[in-house]
Amino acid sequence: xxxxxxxxxxxxxxxxxxxxxxxxxxxxxxxxxxxxxxxxxxxxxxxxxxxxxxxxxxxxxxxxxxxxxxxxxxxxxxxxxxxxxxxxxxxxxxxxxx
Numbered sequence: 001x002x003x004x005x006x007x008x009x010x011x012x013x014x015x016x017x018x019x020x021x022x023x024x025x026x027x028x029x030x031x032x033x034x035x036x037x038x039x040x041x042x043x044x045x046x047x048x049x050x051x052x053x054x055x056x057x058x059x060x061x062x063x064x065x066x067x068x069x070x071x072x073x074x075x076x077x078x079x080x081x082x083x084x085x086x087x088x089x090x091x092x093x094x095x096x097x098x
Contacts, residue, residue, distance in 0.1 A: 002057060002060055004039075004078070005086055007051070007059070007082075008049075008056065008059075011049070011051055012048045012050055012051060012056055013052050013053075015030050015038060015053075016029060016030075017030060017033055017034065019030075019039070019040050019041070019042050020040035020041055020042065020043050020044070021043045021044075021045060021046055022040070038089040050081055051081075055082060058081050059078065059081055059082075062077065062078075069092060070092075072093075072094050074094075075091075075094035076091055079091050079092075094096065
């Protein structure tokens with residue numbers, strides 16, 4: 001679905017080291033970094049906008065919805081994964097506004 005592809009391309013957080021916060025192009029690069037003989041220095045974590053790998057896996061693992069599920073219900077399920085602490089009443093409409 002194009003909405004989910006947009007999320008993955010534009011809002012997924014980069015692969016990063018939890019110690020030094022450096023970003024990497026792949027899990028393999030992060031793995032090599034983590035295995036370096038000299039440990040990286042712990043840095044203050046920078047607040048970033050986007051969703052983490054756990055949320056991405058939850059989005060990708062969602063099964064195809066039955067035909068009886070509305071687009072709004074699908075949107076609400078995605079929103080709950082991305083913003084689990086937001087009150088139900090604050091979930092915006094899935095309708096795009098310009």
